[in-house]
Amino acid sequence: MSTPDNSTETGEKPLDFIRQIVTEDLASGKHSTPVTRFPPEPNGFLHIGHAKSICLNFGIAAEFNGRCHLRFDDTNPSKEESAYVESIKKDVQWLGFDWGENLFYASDYFDLLYDYAIELIKKEKAYVCCLSADEMREYRGTLTEPGKESPHRNRPVEENLKLFAEMKDGRHPEGSHVLRAKIDMASPNLNMRDPILYRIMNVSHHRTGDKWCIYPMYDYTHCLSDATEKITHSLCTLEFEDHRPLYDWVLDTLETPAHPQQIEFARLNLSYTVMSKRKLMQLVDENHVHGWDDPRMLTISGLRRRGYTPASIRNFCTEIGIGKRDSWIDMGVLENAVRNDLNSKAPRVMGVLDPLKVVITNYPEDRVEEVEGKNHPQNPDMGTRKLPFSREIYIERSDFLENAPRKFFRLDIGREVRLRYAYFITCNAVVKDEATGEITELHCTYDPETYGGNAPDGRKVKGTIHWVSAAHAVECEVRLYDRLFCVENPDADKETDFKEHLNPDSLTSLTSCLVEPSLRDAAPGTCVQFERQGYFCVDSKDSKPGALVFNRTVGLRDSWAKRKKK
RNA sequence: UGGGGCGUAGCCAAGCGGUUAAGGCACCGGGUUUUGAUCCCGGCAUUCGGAGGUUCGAGUCCUCCCGCCCCAGCCA
Numbered sequence: 001m002s003t004p005d006n007s008t009e010t011g012e013k014p015l016d017f018i019r020q021i022v023t024e025d026l027a028s029g030k031h032s033t034p035v036t037r038f039p040p041e042p043n044g045f046l047h048i049g050h051a052k053s054i055c056l057n058f059g060i061a062a063e064f065n066g067r068c069h070l071r072f073d074d075t076n077p078s079k080e081e082s083a084y085v086e087s088i089k090k091d092v093q094w095l096g097f098d099w100g101e102n103l104f105y106a107s108d109y110f111d112l113l114y115d116y117a118i119e120l121i122k123k124e125k126a127y128v129c130c131l132s133a134d135e136m137r138e139y140r141g142t143l144t145e146p147g148k149e150s151p152h153r154n155r156p157v158e159e160n161l162k163l164f165a166e167m168k169d170g171r172h173p174e175g176s177h178v179l180r181a182k183i184d185m186a187s188p189n190l191n192m193r194d195p196i197l198y199r200i201m202n203v204s205h206h207r208t209g210d211k212w213c214i215y216p217m218y219d220y221t222h223c224l225s226d227a228t229e230k231i232t233h234s235l236c237t238l239e240f241e242d243h244r245p246l247y248d249w250v251l252d253t254l255e256t257p258a259h260p261q262q263i264e265f266a267r268l269n270l271s272y273t274v275m276s277k278r279k280l281m282q283l284v285d286e287n288h289v290h291g292w293d294d295p296r297m298l299t300i301s302g303l304r305r306r307g308y309t310p311a312s313i314r315n316f317c318t319e320i321g322i323g324k325r326d327s328w329i330d331m332g333v334l335e336n337a338v339r340n341d342l343n344s345k346a347p348r349v350m351g352v353l354d355p356l357k358v359v360i361t362n363y364p365e366d367r368v369e370e371v372e373g374k375n376h377p378q379n380p381d382m383g384t385r386k387l388p389f390s391r392e393i394y395i396e397r398s399d400f401l402e403n404a405p406r407k408f409f410r411l412d413i414g415r416e417v418r419l420r421y422a423y424f425i426t427c428n429a430v431v432k433d434e435a436t437g438e439i440t441e442l443h444c445t446y447d448p449e450t451y452g453g454n455a456p457d458g459r460k461v462k463g464t465i466h467w468v469s470a471a472h473a474v475e476c477e478v479r480l481y482d483r484l485f486c487v488e489n490p491d492a493d494k495e496t497d498f499k500e501h502l503n504p505d506s507l508t509s510l511t512s513c514l515v516e517p518s519l520r521d522a523a524p525g526t527c528v529q530f531e532r533q534g535y536f537c538v539d540s541k542d543s544k545p546g547a548l549v550f551n552r553t554v555g556l557r558d559s560w561a562k563r564k565k566k
Numbered sequence: 567u568g569g570g571g572c573g574u575a576g577c578c579a580a581g582c583g584g585u586u587a588a589g590g591c592a593c594c595g596g597g598u599u600u601u602g603a604u605c606c607c608g609g610c611a612u613u614c615g616g617a618g619g620u621u622c623g624a625g626u627c628c629u630c631c632c633g634c635c636c637c638a639g640c641c642a
Contacts, residue, residue, distance in 0.1 A: 014580050014588080041642050076641060133640060140638055144568045147638090178640055188569040190638050199640040218642050242570055242637050264571085266635095271577085319590060321579055323572095326635050330577050333591050343604060350601095378604065409602065418600060453600050464600045532601045560602040 016322035018056070018263055022064055022233060031232045034066035037104075038092070039222070041073045042084035042206075044277040046091045048298045048313070048334070049268040055317035056265070057235055058097040069229055070099040074107045075221050077205035085206075091300040096310045102229075106221050107207045109228060113216045114168065116224060116254055117179060117197060121160045125253050126197060127153055128163040129180045136178075139185070140193055146186035147193045153182060167200055170213045174200045181220075183249060191246045195219055223247040227256035234260045237267040238324065268320070269328045272483040273298050274490050274498055288502055289484070293541070295551050296484045296506050306481065307527050307537030307553030312341040331483060335554045342527060342535045342553065347375040347382055350420065350466040351515035351530040351550070353478055355394035357470065360425060362445045363391040368471070371452060373421045385518050389422050392470035394514050396532075399465045400442060402430065407563075409463035411442070417463040420531065424450040424461055466531050473514035476548035478536065480508040515548070522548065532556065 015023060025031045036057040040050060061068035070092060074080050092099070120126035129152045131139060141147030155163075167177050179198040187193055197220040204210045223246075226234045234247075241264045251259045269275065274283075280297065283289045292299050295306035303313065316337035320329050350373070368390045375382040395411070404412040411417050416426040423446040431441035449456050453464070484506050490498040519528070524540040534555035543549040 016579095020582095039642095043642080073642065079641075136640080137638075142568085142638060146568090175640065190569080193638090196640055201640085215640095217640080222642085238571070239636055240642095244570090266572090319578085321590095323579075325572055325578090327578060330591065333578070336591060339603095348601075374600095377599085377601075407602095420600065461600090463602080466601075529601085529603085532603070534603095556601075556603050558602070563602080 013318065017324075018233070018235060018265060018322055019060060019063070021261075021263060022060055025232065026064065033232075034060055034064045035069070035230055035232045036060050036066065036235060037069040037071050037226065037229065037231050039071045039073045039106075039225075040088050041076070041079070042081060042088060043076075043079040044084060044281065045292045046088055046300045047275060047277075047280065048270065048300070048303065048316075049275045050091075051095060051300060051313050052268045052317050052320070052322075053235070053237075054092055054095055054097060055314055056322060058092075058099075059318070060233070066232075067102055068097070068099060069102040069104055069231070071104040071225060071229070072106065073218065073222065073225075074105055074205070074207065075216055075218060076201075077203045077215065078201065080206055082206045087301065091304075094304060094310060095300065095313060104225070104229060105207060106216075106225050107205060109221070109225055110208060110212055110216070112228065113221060113224060117164065117216075117220075118161065119254060120181065120197070121164060121179075122157060123253065124157060125182050126160070126179055127155050127182055128160050128167070128177050129153070129194075130177055133175060140190065141185070143190070149185050150180070150194065153194070164198075167198070167214050168212075170202075172200060174202055176200065179214075181246075181249070183246075189242055189245055191219070191242050192249070195246060219243055219246050220250060223250045223260075223262075224254070224256065226260040226262075227251055227258045230258045231260040232258075234262045236262060236264055238264050238326075239267075240264055264324070265322050266324050266326055269326070269489075270298065270331055270334065271328050271488045272331050272485050272490075274485070279491075279498060282499070283484075286499070288499065295479070295539075296481050305540055306551055307342075307535060308338050309341050309345070309527070312338040315341065328489070338535065338554050339557070342529065344379070346527050346529040346535055348373070348377065348531050349516055349519060349528045350387070350468055351476075351478070351513060351519070351533070351536070352394045352396050352466065352468050352473070353510055353513050353530075353533065354397040355468075355512065355514050356397040356400060356439065356442065358393050358395050358425070358442045358444055358467070360391050360393070360446050361428070361443050365391055367391065368469075369451075371421045387421060387516055387518075388469045388472040389419075390469045390471055393419070393467045394470055394473060395419075395442075395465055395467045397439075399463075400427070400430075400439070402439075410465060411444075411463075416461050417465050418450075418453050418461050419467045420464050421453055422451075422467070423447060423453070424455060466533075468514045468516050472517045474517055474520050474548065476513050476515055476519075476550060478510045478513040478550045478552065479539070480510065480552045482506050482508075513550075515550075519548065521545065527553070529556075 022034050038054050038057045058068045129150045139148045178196045180194045183192045185193045198214045201215050202213050244262050247262050293301035293305045316334050370386040371389050372384045373387050399410040411427050413427050425444040425446045427444045429443040433440050485501045486503045487501045490501040522538045524538050524543050526538045529535050535553040536550040539549040539551050
């Protein structure tokens, strides 16, 4: 029944090259079940690029009935903190993944790793080197010239054992000694020119405290951690391709429980943003944004606060695919992913961002009626809600235009529009501030026959606009976000600091917005669609009862705005 | 002129020698619509970085060329 067709059984999405390898390894019996791992270093917050890796690793585990470990790659205590461990766990869970019992730390293996190192020394495959960092750089050679062997390369085993033990016991200062693999100083692959395995660091570790003053390097730790956990497929990004020979060398030289296969894929690049932890940290530290979870940040916590759903991020990750090309994904693809998810999930409400008062002159002063609004026009299961309607309402300022062109389907003097779910109104007069000329109020009349929004005489209106009742509306703050940078690739020009491309208008705060009363007690995190405008969520940090704050997750597609631009 | 990778539409991405080169985003038309949203329907690569070659047949195989990315941390 084996078929060369690599599409899924239902034929929806073809398998990427990694899933093809996994499929083949299962078919050939090389593995009975795949075991993957997501191995973040706890030195910062997770971002959308990590989400790609998380979805890949946990996704494969779920699809092929395997498992995925969460392993903290905590081998450099000078940069790591347990606060990051907690935030990473939270983000992975929030994305919808579960590592079950399989939570590991590279630091769990420090004893094991030390024993393996002794093993290497005994096999004459590792030695203690006393060259300084500068000397070592000189000895390493260059891209085009081979390196020179260290004078300590042929130390006797006993001496290496003794020195390594002394390093471990804190008898040598930082930088004075390192343990190196004995491979090939003439290798065209710099990673194979006797790479460092252990360095001395007099730094306490967030988990092991002061037990150690020597810490293993990534290249040595990662492969052995993978092997120890019997990982089958060790997935990492392209820049580690050159490290694979070293990964394999360690596992071939030592006797380990398994020899996982390292497979590299392209990391995610998104237009109009930066992705590296260093740069994100700079934005936070220099107050260009308000913290790691600023809704403009493409961190998982920022996206969460912005109103992105876990499903939207997962869908985005499967949509963009896995490959080996350096690619730049357009920000619009991410935005499209939230719109798609929220379109079916978010209840519809009405909110006015830039209010313009409308007095319905033929509506009784003290009358209040209720009209019924659908919570989702395509999904009756989401029910309906009552909306108060009265003589004074607010509409969006941009829904009125004097001397409007024919194609403007909104309000102008003499034009009739529908107030969503309420009545047809016709504008009769404009009230302006005499000094500034600014429009302060509109006078309209309503047609009592059109309750609910339909005219018994069958007459049509071209436009339907949203509104709130002045006496019942809830005042709130709304924050609009735009892309953080003005250019597609803020990193492109090495001469210019990426921060010079920051978009000065990435945040707009509107403070006198009015939303319908059903939102009065909306809980933090609540996602809704403000009809005709976009998807918004109640801010999880700054929103308080009585002082609601909404974040615009993403606007609706707007073909009218596009048309106007032309 | 060191090594390792990668080139299919504006952006991603299928394609695994054999009919008219999937799909998504973007874009352009049209229809439905009490959201200028959603939804629906249609359009959008005579050509796969370039040039040769093998073959009855090449995006897929071979050769050469061109372009881009990564590597000289006691970071991961």
